Amino acid sequence: MEPHDEIEDVLPPDALFRAMEPFGPPLGDAACVTWDPNRFPSEREQTAAFDGEPVMPERDIPQARALCRTCPLLESCRRYAQDSRDEYMFLAGETAEERRKKWRKSGEIAKRRRRAIELHALNLPTATIARLLGRDESSIRSDLREVGKRHSHLPPTA
Ligand code: SF4
Numbered sequence: 267m268e269p270h271d272e273i274e275d276v277l278p279p280d281a282l283f284r285a286m287e288p289f290g291p292p293l294g295d296a297a298c299v300t301w302d303p304n305r306f307p308s309e310r311e312q313t314a315a316f317d318g319e320p321v322m323p324e325r326d327i328p329q330a331r332a333l334c335r336t337c338p339l340l341e342s343c344r345r346y347a348q349d350s351r352d353e354y355m356f357l358a359g360e361t362a363e364e365r366r367k368k369w370r371k372s373g374e375i376a377k378r379r380r381r382a383i384e385l386h387a388l389n390l391p392t393a394t395i396a397r398l399l400g401r402d403e404s405s406i407r408s409d410l411r412e413v414g415k416r417h418s419h420l421p422p423t424a
Contacts, residue, residue: 277388285384286398289350289377297337298330305329318354318362327361334359351377379409386410 298316306312306329311321320326334340344358351373353362378399385395396403
């Protein structure tokens with residue numbers, strides 16, 4: 267049985283999903299949600315470009331970049347792309363592949379720690395958190411201790 271199946275019944279709906287994906291996209295008037303007929307022949311093609319599946323990459327990616335440059339959420343979208351380490355979407359003027367080349371180990375650790383905190387806040391045992399995150403228990407305890415040094419309100423680890 268997968269750890270997800272094991273605990274989904276005892277948590278509020280969506281709690282596990284939110285804990286595993288703790289970074290949300292920026293809220294507000296994103297330029298990509300309104301079809302720009304001057305840049306894309308159809309709404310479907312614009313959506314596909316931002317979903318990371320451009321119909322004609324050589325045409326659609328430059329147009330998506332240009333649209334991002336007009337977006338009032340550009341900076342917060344860039345932070346979201348960096349923190350979430352999203353692997354699919356076109357975000358803040360870059361494809362997922364372009365972002366992946368700039369990923370650093372520190373970002374991976376930061377995301378894992380953030381997930382560990384969120385799962386810990388759901389009162390899941392350390393062993394379950396470790397299985398969900400594909401780590402051993404000692405590394406999860408170490409993550410929580412590290413974060414606990416900066417956030418003293420965290421409960422003790424199981
Ligand atoms: S920066 Fe680009 S991807 Fe991000 S919300 Fe704005 S238009 Fe969409």
